[in-house]
Amino acid sequence: MSLDAEAITDRRRLRRKLVFWRVAAFLILAAALVSGLVALGGGFNAERNSPHIARLPVEGVILEDRDQLKLIREMGEDKNVAGVIISINSPGGSTTGGEALYQALRELSAKKPVVSEIRTVGASAGYMVALAGDHIVARYNSITGSIGVLFQFGNAEKLMDMVGVKMDAVKSAPMKAEPDFYSSPSEETRDMLALLVGDSYDWFVKLVTERRKLTPEEARAVADGSIVTGFRAQERKLVDAIGGEDAAIAWLEKEKGVAKDLPVVTWKVPEEQSGLPFSARISQGIGEGAAKALIEGVSEAKGLISPSLTLDGLVSVWHAPGGVPGGQEQGSGE
Template identity: 50%
Template structure:
């Protein structure tokens, strides 16, 4: 017995409608899952990790510029009720003085809301140390480098090179100190004195910050503010760090001294934007590493680092490792 033609048509229409709703339901569920992952999914323990009490790990690495993404991330941690405490993982040579100041101020606002402990990796120097002293406690490995308390203002002078190739820069300016130094001519004593005053002012601010946060007297401050870096072992009696160790010791300190619940998971909080200022270079380096081209990956990483440092303007608080002659 054959089924009526109209009945078969209705069945086909019903199946099409059901298929459409299934597609829409799957699409909606996928979109919701992606939204949850974008909001909560950058933790090492999966998308749901931030939905329960945890210790937030905030990494400060590379050159510090006080970028909006990092500052917004710090604010987000402070506003999240599930983040019980913060592990500030620092591995940075510093950056711009103003960028370090912005980051320090935002970290201090965060520390007013929940306990923050800094854990130094290889290096927390200059602006990196400015970030570290925003924490309630500084923990560092014995061979970690800390300090480099000082600022500098660097500029190239290519005047002799231009003379050799027969090029002369002509300048008309409103006053002698406008656009000084310009790198195309010898720096006048007046311009050098003006720059030195800028450096001295920022240096005094940096020293005052260290004195206040590390509770140093004048004689103790003088021992650590000559611009050098110290190992954490050297820095411990100088009050530059509080404890030798790593994350384990930092978490124990949070539990013992700040009453943070024991055995909370540690969840990474990262910037929402995966591609940042030099993200294309970093991405290319990652692809090269995945393909086994380690030499190319390392070269791309060096290009990104050099390019980023080259964009720093004004007074900087950054440690530069000595290079062989």
């Protein structure tokens, strides 16, 4: 009897182990399949598998983002996308970043109806992106405008004199590597920069002229670098209507025949999953977070760091101290 009881107990114990490992194997296989779908499909999203309106968030500083441009191309090829809302909350960014995004969205508009919604702020390159839509809506108190281009640079010449540091250089030509941070710019340097800014500004104004159906004179009158509310922007013909996402959806339904009551699904570039080991990704995240906290902390406390200083090349950006819209206007359209 004792041996039979022990045998039964052993069999039960073995059965429990087998059940555990079968369940574990099933869960591992399921996780692998989901990971494969994410890797192959650019992110699994069941909501995208039926007809919907795609919402494309354009937020923060605008830079050239190849993953975002790829996502926009995928929107154009997806038969389930009935229309697109460009949801903008951005003070602007690099001129080339805005240009690349604008061109990609104009190509998308040849395949899908596209409407722009300016939320809290859509200024400078943010407004440039809004121009890609065939209809623009903004809240009454949205911040928009700031049509213009900026090239800014620092000069530490006096500081270096105070600490007794002198910089020198041998150049292949006088205009090479101008302007620098250790000497005052020459008139020739200023003329070069003025030409650079002027070319980009003319291009921006031409977009406004064409997309908003203004005369060149009307476009230049509103392209003075100033920011305005959505209400004033409508008066200046920079936006078409006052409202939020509901107004954008209503336009898609009325003017483009998009089916009523379709869900709005956010299309967003998945956060990058690098091939680094888990511990290395944690270290990377901590480092990025610490750097961001340091920059934001200094900016909030002393107003020493401008977000536009982290941008290379020509900048089309409106920003307030600490990056909070509605503060004192700085560095736009000059």
